[in-house]
Amino acid sequence: MPCRAHLSQLRQQKEKVSRLGIEVVVVSFEDEEHALNYQREENLEWPVIIDKSREFYNYFGLTRAGFWDIxxxxxxxxxLREMLKGNMPKMTKGDVHQRGGDVLIDPQGMVRLHHISKGPADRPDVNAILEIVEKEKITEMSPEELRKLRN
Incomplete structure (x- = not known):
């Protein structure tokens, strides 16, 4: 559910994302049916790429999380925060231990933000990511700058 909330925050900034020329791609390791249902349920206009072999996940170090991480x-x-907003959790059939993350790649193919989530609740703030792009501060970031992005 925190992943859904993260994408929802990004979707709420759809106009700004478009204005900044950002192309969003959602990557899922789930099967096609689950990924398409997810895309439909979340009203995602962005493409969803299915990575069942998890090559993308492995390439960017998005490994399996431990029990306490999850x-x-x-x-x-x-x-609890999402439930208080009326967003009730849904049972997943997927691998809850698969780490998620955010990767921002510039037009030249350089990785400008590489965030490996420690667990479901660990996502960088969407507004902070957009601010980085907007101010053209999408250069290599120090660990301290990355920590500031986290909620």
Whole structure:
């Protein structure tokens, strides 16, 4: 559900994303049916790429998360926050231990933001990502700058 919330925040900034020339691609390791249902349920206009072999995930170091990464306090807090907004969790058939992340690649193919989520609740702030692009500060970022992006 925090992943859905992250994409929802990005979707709410759709006009700004478009104005900045950002092309969003959602990558999923799920099967085609699940990915298309997800795309439909979340009203995503962006393409969804299915990576069942997880080559993309492995290439960017998005490995499996441990038990406490998935079921720790930050995750429970994020789920509670979403439930208080009326967003009830849905049972997943997928691999809950697969880490997610955010990767920002510039037009020249350079990775400008590489965030590996520690767990479901660990996502960079969408407004901070857009601000980086807007101010053209999409150069290599220090670990301190990356920490500032996290909620």
């Amino acid at each position: 079921w720790g306090f930050a995750t429970w807090r994020a789920y």
